[in-house]
Amino acid sequence: MAESFAMNGGDGMYSYTKNSEYQKEGSNAVHELIKEAISKSFDTKLIASISNNRFCLADLGCSVGPNTFFNMETILEAIKNKHNNNNNINVGRTCDTTKLEFQVLFNDHVSNDFNTLFANIPPEKEYFAAGVPGSFYDQLFPCSSIHFAYSSYSLPWLSKVPEELLDRYSPAWSGTKFQSMGASPEVCISYASQFKQGMKNFLDARAKEIVPGGMMAIITPGVPDGIDSSDIFSAILFSFVESSLVDMVNEGILNEAQVYSFNMPIYCPSAKEMASCVEKDGRFAIERLEMIQPMTKNHDQIGAEKLVLHVRAAFEGVFTKHFGSEVVDEIFKRTLKKSEAISLRLQSAYMGGTELFLVLKRK
Numbered sequence: 001m002a003e004s005f006a007m008n009g010g011d012g013m014y015s016y017t018k019n020s021e022y023q024k025e026g027s028n029a030v031h032e033l034i035k036e037a038i039s040k041s042f043d044t045k046l047i048a049s050i051s052n053n054r055f056c057l058a059d060l061g062c063s064v065g066p067n068t069f070f071n072m073e074t075i076l077e078a079i080k081n082k083h084n085n086n087n088n089i090n091v092g093r094t095c096d097t098t099k100l101e102f103q104v105l106f107n108d109h110v111s112n113d114f115n116t117l118f119a120n121i122p123p124e125k126e127y128f129a130a131g132v133p134g135s136f137y138d139q140l141f142p143c144s145s146i147h148f149a150y151s152s153y154s155l156p157w158l159s160k161v162p163e164e165l166l167d168r169y170s171p172a173w174s175g176t177k178f179q180s181m182g183a184s185p186e187v188c189i190s191y192a193s194q195f196k197q198g199m200k201n202f203l204d205a206r207a208k209e210i211v212p213g214g215m216m217a218i219i220t221p222g223v224p225d226g227i228d229s230s231d232i233f234s235a236i237l238f239s240f241v242e243s244s245l246v247d248m249v250n251e252g253i254l255n256e257a258q259v260y261s262f263n264m265p266i267y268c269p270s271a272k273e274m275a276s277c278v279e280k281d282g283r284f285a286i287e288r289l290e291m292i293q294p295m296t297k298n299h300d301q302i303g304a305e306k307l308v309l310h311v312r313a314a315f316e317g318v319f320t321k322h323f324g325s326e327v328v329d330e331i332f333k334r335t336l337k338k339s340e341a342i343s344l345r346l347q348s349a350y351m352g353g354t355e356l357f358l359v360l361k362r363k
Contacts (some may be wrong), residue, residue: 009113061154182230
């Protein structure tokens, strides 16, 4: 059974709503690339003709906003513009795009705070909205019903922690390391294997749902080829959370077994790994695949304290399930106290492209 961990809901201090600026920067960095892909490869005229001028978009792993609304608006406007341009060229007059209808399907786990999501949907939206709870590792929508799918910062979440990591006598036993970046080769192999299985399921579901000629855009944290994963800024952030856990063990707040048995279902793939998964599936053509740099090139522009809050907003559910809610606040308070050390360490982080951008077209 797939594990389910939603982002922190509501709009409080530790909510994803208030702590997702970095994800927004990453999404904004690819908006022009998505527009370019739609302009070049998305046959709006054909799809409009077979769908009675209705376009169905899906955001896989939408969370609670506000990023999902900006992303969906970008895709919607790009489709409208492409459709308009096609009609200008072929008919010689401006197309009345008000005749187009758009449906946006917001998907996330059943535990997602859909109430906050729906409460913040822009009132001036130009689409019909619906929520679709469930894991994107399964089929979520009827066959051949989706014209454009999008997923932003969701695919690092595996369906479960690799089983080998839970066996104390396995070579993949990770000790105080609770994620793959900077871990032993055995740990990395286990995570990579779980990622490949998850991508197989993900692509199988999307191949059923997306119409021939339909497209999918994905942005996910990745590890550039030839770069030590421990130098990626997210790995650095995680290492300070790991050190807070060790401190709490040394002080008797947590027991060693609790920390040693904690692993996060998170994996950041390389471009080669992602390409291999798509090619093995065989039902999608890779239109674009590259590592990109979020618009914020200096992490100090967001600040170490804010980045720690980002980690809490995204991963608090995992910590709470394993350690209990009574100690989670202490874990992150201790990590926040290390903000100065985090800032210093981030100055030596790899500053090139660490976000994997992928555009696929259904064959």
